Amino acid sequence: xxxxxxxxxxxxxxxxxxxxxxxxxxxxxxxxxxxxxxxxxxxxxxxxxxxxxxxxxxxxxxxxxxxxxxxxxxxxxxxxxxxxxxxxxxxxxxxxxxxxxxxxxxxxxxxxxxxxxxxxxxxxxxxxxxxxxxxxxxxxxxxxxxxxxxxxxxxxxxxxxxxxxxxxxxxxxxxxxxxxxxxxxxxxxxxxxxxxxxxxxxxxxxxxxxxxxxxxxxxxxxxxxxxxxxxxxxxxxxx
Amino acid sequence: xxxxxxxxxxxxxxxxxxxxxxxxxxxxxxxxxxxxxxxxxxxxxxxxxxxxxxxxxxxxxxxxxxxxxxxxxxxxxxxxxxxxxxxxxxxxxxxxxxxxxxxxxxxxxxxxxxxxxxxxxxxxxxxxxxxxxxxxxxxxxxxxxxxxxxxxxxxxxxxxxxxxxxxxxxxxxxxxxxxxxxxxxxxxxxxxxxxxxxxxxxxxxxxxxxxxxxxxxxxxxxxxxxxxxxxxxxxxxxx
DNA sequence: GTTGACAACTTGTCTAAACAAGTATATATT
DNA sequence: AATATATACTTGTTTAGACAAGTTGTCAAC
Numbered sequence: 395x396x397x398x399x400x401x402x403x404x405x406x407x408x409x410x411x412x413x414x415x416x417x418x419x420x421x422x423x424x425x426x427x428x429x430x431x432x433x434x435x436x437x438x439x440x441x442x443x444x445x446x447x448x449x450x451x452x453x454x455x456x457x458x459x460x461x462x463x464x465x466x467x468x469x470x471x472x473x474x475x476x477x478x479x480x481x482x483x484x485x486x487x488x489x490x491x492x493x494x495x496x497x498x499x500x501x502x503x504x505x506x507x508x509x510x511x512x513x514x515x516x517x518x519x520x521x522x523x524x525x526x527x528x529x530x531x532x533x534x535x536x537x538x539x540x541x542x543x544x545x546x547x548x549x550x551x552x553x554x555x556x557x558x559x560x561x562x563x564x565x566x567x568x569x570x571x572x573x574x575x576x577x578x579x580x581x582x583x584x585x586x587x588x589x590x591x592x593x594x595x596x597x598x599x600x601x602x603x604x605x606x607x608x609x610x611x612x613x614x615x616x617x618x619x620x621x622x623x624x625x626x627x628x629x630x631x632x633x
Numbered sequence: 634x635x636x637x638x639x640x641x642x643x644x645x646x647x648x649x650x651x652x653x654x655x656x657x658x659x660x661x662x663x664x665x666x667x668x669x670x671x672x673x674x675x676x677x678x679x680x681x682x683x684x685x686x687x688x689x690x691x692x693x694x695x696x697x698x699x700x701x702x703x704x705x706x707x708x709x710x711x712x713x714x715x716x717x718x719x720x721x722x723x724x725x726x727x728x729x730x731x732x733x734x735x736x737x738x739x740x741x742x743x744x745x746x747x748x749x750x751x752x753x754x755x756x757x758x759x760x761x762x763x764x765x766x767x768x769x770x771x772x773x774x775x776x777x778x779x780x781x782x783x784x785x786x787x788x789x790x791x792x793x794x795x796x797x798x799x800x801x802x803x804x805x806x807x808x809x810x811x812x813x814x815x816x817x818x819x820x821x822x823x824x825x826x827x828x829x830x831x832x833x834x835x836x837x838x839x840x841x842x843x844x845x846x847x848x849x850x851x852x853x854x855x856x857x858x859x860x861x862x863x864x865x866x867x868x869x870x871x872x
Numbered sequence: 873g874t875t876g877a878c879a880a881c882t883t884g885t886c887t888a889a890a891c892a893a894g895t896a897t898a899t900a901t902t
Numbered sequence: 903a904a905t906a907t908a909t910a911c912t913t914g915t916t917t918a919g920a921c922a923a924g925t926t927g928t929c930a931a932c
Contacts, residue, residue, distance in 0.1 A: 396914080396915060396916085397915080397916075398915085398916090422881085422882060422883085423882080423883070424881090424882085432916085432917090433916060433917045433918070434917090434918085434919095435915095435916075435917075435918090436915085436916060436917080438883085438884090439915095439916095441883095446685075448808065448810070451807055451808065451842070451844065451845075451846040452883065452884090453844065453845055453846070453882085453883080453924090453925090454882075454883045454884065454923070454924050454925085455881085455882050455883065455923075455924030455925040455926085456881095456882060456883080456924080456925060456926090457882060457883075458883085459846045461808075461842070461846050462810075462848075566869075567869040568690055568868065568869060569687065569690065569700075569866065569867065569868045569869065570866075570867050570869070571687070571864070571865070571866050571867075572864065572865040572866075572867065573862065573863070573864050573865075574813065574861075574862070574863040574864075574865070575861060575862050575863075576815060576833065576835055576858040576859075576861050577858075592831055593833075594815060594832075594833040594858055596815055603690070603700070605690065605692065606690075606692055607690040607692065607698045607700050619815040619816075619833060620815075622813075622814060622815055623812065623813070623814050624812070624813040624814075624863070625810070625811065625812050625813075626810070626811040626812075626813070626865070627808065627809075627810050627811075628808065628809050628810075628811065629807065629808045630805075630806040630807060630808060630809070635884080635885060635886085636885080636886075637885085637886090661911080661912060661913085662912080662913070663911090663912085671886085671887090672886060672887045672888070673887090673888085673889095674885095674886070674887075674888090675885080675886060675887080677913085677914090678885095678886095680913095691913070691914095692894090692895090692912085692913080693893070693894050693895085693912075693913045693914065694893075694894035694895035694896085694911085694912050694913060695894080695895060695896085695911095695912060695913080696912060696913075697913085
């Protein structure tokens with residue numbers, strides 16, 4: 395890990411431990427240089443990341459003040475795998491694969507020189523129910539491009555897809571785009587989420603890409619309304 | 634504006650104009666130095682911001698590739714004022730203030746040395762209906778701390794609160810935390826949003842702070858389910 | 873007491889340089 | 903033909919320094 399990331403971690407840990415409580419100021423950039431034996435720019439990078447993640451607010455002429463930061467809330471926030479979150483929050487969760495299609499196809503947008511073209515691409519299609527504290531809360535429908543991941547063992551889906559991609563295959567996830575909407579529950583939703591007729595679900599559609607910019611996974615998550623929560627931190631930027 | 638921001642804008646404009654289409658590479662960092670007469674670190678800052686905002690993906694050893702970027706979708710994304718979004722998307726919108734309380738109070742969390750204390754703080758309370766293309770779509774309930782903004786004219790609420798804070802008062806908005814949940818529609822929702830019994834609404838609660846880290850505004854937005862959409866771009870970070 | 877200038881802090885911006893590390897291509901070797 | 907190697911690109915990390923600009927307290931002048 396690089397120096398800036400190490401300083402970031404150390405400062406974050408001290409913020410969590412209230413060595414630097416909410417409302418207090420972190421050491422100045424010059425002090426960070428001496429404390430950690432780093433250059434100012436390196437310290438500034440650590441501070442910039444803390445600001446980006448919503449832990450501090452930098453104030454010119456004054457310093458970096460620790461601001462209130464709400465922890466991750468289940469189940470959608472940033473791009474963290476379901477299992478990582480569950481472990482972080484010490485929640486009992488279960489993963490039931492109720493549909494597994496190793497040889498399906500999916501229409502995929504292809505960016506050719508002249509506009510967008512739709513082509514049928516081979517995918518592995520997986521449907522899962524996420525059970526939280528004994529109650530079914532989320533349906534996940536995953537479609538994984540075979541051109542990037544030739545096969546996805548059923549066992550990987552029952553455990554953690556992210557762990558399989560990153561630890562087993564050595565792929566590195568880069569970024570994802572997400573869209574959240576609301577929709578009336580379908581028959582499939584009602585069956586697996588145990589909800590009544592006329593109820594609504596939160597639908598989260600996302601496309602995940604690797605660090606080399608290859609999009610390889612499309613996911614549709616359907617959440618029970620009473621269990622759904624999404625938290626976000628945004629900065630006002632004038633550009 | 635600083636050099637990095639100027640380069641950011643110029644590159645972004647060229648991405649939009651497809652001088653650098655999706656899938657192509659931007660000029661290398663060394664080339665940016667010559668093109669814009671800047672140092673490498675300055676160019677890297679522009680690129681880092683483009684990556685943060687989801688326009689490019691940097692690949693070590695290769696370059697910065699332009700990736701697909703979905704435009705803002707109405708109505709919640711980042712921290713942009715309602716009016717700014719409406720103008721950007723050329724949407725006909727109307728702003729009806731149906732409740733205006735210049736002298737209300739709100740329980741506010743106070744972070745003392747020993748835990749959190751709730752105190753009643755004087756606020757201006759405003760309730761508005763956002764009408765999009767002739768249809769009521771959102772209810773906004775705003776509570777603005779009088780200790781920061783002594784008074785909010787009704788006219789400002791009918792126009793744009795952000796414009797009033799930033800242009801009239803010279804305040805600079807820094808950041809906001811948001812939480813999205815779903816809830817059954819209340820009588821108030823049904824009355825102003827013209828929806829039927831048993832329907833659901835998307836609830837967006839947010840706290841907005843200034844750049845000096847003073848939280849000064851609490852907002853609860855209630856969206857008609859069929860009009861609600863939220864888009865997000867997230868990077869996978871290993872820390 | 874109030875004001876104003878100053879000094880000493882803070883963060884913001886920008887530069888030039890060096891080295892590490894990943895990618896791609898041409899070239900020589902087998 | 904296949905393989906290894908050199909090398910010329912790319913981005914990633916880190917440093918040391920300079921100057922700009924916002925904040926705060928001190929102190930002299932009024």
